[in-house]
Amino acid sequence: MTAVFDQALRRSSGPAGNAGDGALRRSAQAGPTTVTAEHGDVYVEPGLTPLAAREANRSALTALLDTAGIAHFAVRGTDDHGTVVGVAEEDRERVLSVVFRGLGQFPGHLSVIDPDAPRPARPVSTRDPKAWREVSAARILRISWYRTDPERHLLLGHEYGCAIEFWQRDGSYLLAPRANRATWAVAADAPNVLGAARLFSRFVSDWTPQRLAPALATRPEFLVNCADDIAFPVDAVYTWVDGDDPAWQRRKAQAKGEVYHAESASDARFISRDELRYSVRSLHLFAPWIRNVYVVTDDQVPAWLREDVPGLRIATHREIFRDRSVLPVFNSHAIESQLHRIEGLAEHFLYFNDDMFVGRPVAPHAFFTPSGTARYFPSRNRIPQGPVVETDTPVDAACKNNRALLMKRFGRVITQPMEHIPYALRRSAMEEAERDFPEAWARTAASRFRAMTDLSPTSSFALYYAALTGRAQPGSMPFTYLQLAVPDLADRLQRLLDGRDQDTFCLNDAFSTPEDIEAQQELLDGFLNAYFPTPSPYER
Incomplete structure (x- = not known):
């Protein structure tokens, strides 16, 4: 199950180090792909950009879902930094199982998102048992793997993570757990379609190279051109x-x-x-x-x-x-x-x-x-x-x-x-x-x-x-x-x-x-x- 996930995440590689006060410092003892930070593991990635971190987090998480055969679709979220993936509530147990095992092999960060909370919850290292306390009933989880460049100048964290939303079935529809940019409901049994990358972040345009921002599998309801989209070059x-x-x-x-x-x-x-x-x-x-x-x-x-x-x-x-x-x-x-x-x-x-x-x-x-x-x-x-x-x-x-x-x-x-x-x-x-x-x-x-x-x-x-x-x-x-x-x-x-x-x-x-x-x-x-x-x- 973790072979595809391993391949997706191991785009990051490099020597060890430690982060403190926003700057990453070298550490003598650590694994070949991560640095140990005061707030958790950080993966070293040559050629690092915010868009690359965002896409790597998304592809690592969706690779986990794919290996378990869990249907999912990209959601047009309201946060341009991160990505959002929708899954059916009925798949919750399988989703949590593969996420737990994936994060066990490649530790990252996790937060439970409550759309009604006055402020967002802070991310917790998945090495910490506290990270898992409320996931069983969570409507939304955000998962990330922090990344840094080889010289430890950039630290791209949880804001570039991928959120998993659990959509509730209501008859022939799946209902969103929170507002997004397009719709509260999608047809439950409709097939996925490909949506241009710019639909899922305003930091991407139709002229961003596809290797950096590929089209994503989504639902037809998200393909609309919204009034606040910028589609001109x-x-x-x-x-x-x-x-x-x-x-x-x-x-x-x-x-x-x-x-x-x-x-x-x-x-x-x-x-x-x-x-x-x-x-x-x-x-x-x-x-x-x-x-x-x-x-x-x-x-x-x-x-x-x-x-x-x-x-x-x-x-x-x-x-x-x-x-x-x-x-x-x-x-x-x-x-x-x-x-x-x-x-x-x-x-x-x-x-x-x-x-x-x-x-x-x-x-x-x-x-x-x-x-x-x-x-x-x-x-x-x-x-x-x-x-x-x-x-x-x-x-x-x-x-x-x-x-x-x-x-x-x-x-x-x-x-x-x-x-x-x-x-x-x-x-x-x-x-x-x-x-x-x-x-x-x-x-x-x-x-x-x-x-x-x-x-x-x-x-x-x-x-x-x-x-x-x-x-x-x-x-x-x-x-x-x-x-x-x-x-x-x-x-x-x-x-x-x-x-x-x-x-x-x-x-x-x-x-x-x-x-x-x-x-x-x-x-x-x-x-x-x-x-x-x-x-x-x-x-x-």
Whole structure:
């Protein structure tokens, strides 16, 4: 009976260790596949992601049911992290028997879920007899096997487990023990059908590779398209530059353009700290619903990047600029004004600076509504009053220019810049904004360095244009903006790593001196490797 279960669970392997205070430490005495933690066994899994942990827990549990010939079906639960399997109440004894034996061979964690309880029960190691006290009459059990990566940076626990729901027979129907996203009842004797993986978690889309999120056996009642489903594709776009590239440095030195503000010419703006590698990892770990990733560069390719893997493509400035005579450009505003011209780009896309990261699993609903409306995230700061003046920062000058054009066109005054959160954009809104304001758009595209006449197309203008034409609305999310040129950088990075409670964060650098960079890099290397230990498929 346990052969199939053994195969499913032994996807996890590795040396021993011990966990404490959220970080896993090595231990001298333990088995070949687990580490011993203060809260129970933890399985070591190379290439660990939240989606992989979720799927491994589900497949291990359903393998147990399959070996005993117990009918089961996937349920559209309300928790995106874990999965739910429904079984008939009449099979309870057999279910508990195989679960008990499986967890005896491969210890995990278990909790009894009471839908009416004010707070969920804490998971208990199945080595502890207390874990089994209330299972005989439980309406719902959640089972998990905690997982960590080989370096003990991630600990993915009970939230990624699989719940077993016992459905009561009522005539020709099986009735659910709690609410789910679709129905209270399914036909008792109907055959299973396959349901797309996205039906069972908002962290999965139709473009998530099937090897990571396979279709699941379910009941026809769960195949409906719900009003809160997001079924449209969402892409991600990065702009990236390697400021250490000699060819790029020569192009920059030869470029003609007047820099009006010290920040716009700061070398710190062009330093590549390998952030892009880790930002792409953050998508692989925490946003596996992204369809395609586009990296916009000035004929540069990161040394670590594989271009032969589907799902990521380099888009050069030569490809996307309407007027190639303005190239080369070294102004992010100019480059951003052309992003909507990327061939194949989805209508809905997220624009990332390479210093922006997804900090924990997020659903596309954080950035778009199910009807396709984009969300934007206004800052608590305010755009300074009055026209552009010489003392304005590049950001403030662009915001003032945005404000003047939008006021003239819509009769509305924008007062807030945007937070450093990935920008949720509508391709059609950018196309229309360019048509509505061709002179200002072309002038921005032609500014080789940041200029007092720039718009800020993606970080403000296109977002407000979409809002004023009914395609965007304000939103909020937990996020952190961290300027690297701060004296307590090490402490702030450690708090961010220990908490892991931000949907997104930005590690921005516009003011660091050459003396700062070496010390910062050592801190960043340790932080980024610990936060995002799992390579993406796009790395060599």
